[in-house]
Amino acid sequence: MSVEKFQRWHGDLLGLIGQRLGAWKLQQLKCNDQGRKSWTTAVDKIMQSKPTSELTSREEILAEVKKNPKGSYWSHVVQHAANNDPNILCLLPHTMTIGPPHKHRSFVISTYRDLAVPECKVVGEVLRQLQPNLLLSVDAELSRDLLYAREPGSHYILEETDDQQIKNATLGSDTLLSMLRKTATSASPGTQGNDTNPFF
Secondary structure (H helix, E strand, C coil): CCHHHHHHHHHHHHHHHHHHHHHHHHHHHCECCCCCECHHHHHHHHHHHCCCCCCCCHHHHHHHHCCCCCHHHHHHHHHHHHCCCCCHHHHCCCEEEECCHHHCEEEEHHHHHCCCHHHHHHHHHHHHHHCCCCCCCCCCCHHHHHHHCCCCCCCEHHHHCCHHHHHHCCCCCHHHHHCCCECCCCCCCCCCCCCCCCCC
């Protein structure tokens, strides 16, 4: 794969992760203090955090958030497969096959999104049995950094790891997942993003 193709693939992949995280977070914003969900509640929260210099109207925001109806599905994955850890949306394999050859089922990203709640619980149990350190191995702020596409303030270990070492690591191994941790425990001044944002 050429450098240009890799960069394009990498950018597309990060964009898809951002879309999943955005849909999930909008679903969280829909919940009011009584636990009821409505688009109005989400728009209220967005309007409260919107910079005063931003001229986007309430009607425009409402129209945009209504274009993203899949948030509840991703919320089921986060809640029931990952015990409310949104990092799971950054770690779902792009494609995989489950089951014996004569009865295998191919999974793509939308397969996870469309799972019913009982199926999400089964996926969560499988992850706990086969990959108990999946979510513990990566940086707690991974999903936040990818959602806002912001500079994390410190490098991820992956960025400073030799390419060959990455290739030699087993996919899904604790070694590879640990590369998704930051090399420093605190971010540098001015790179922390909008810490008052209600999205997290």
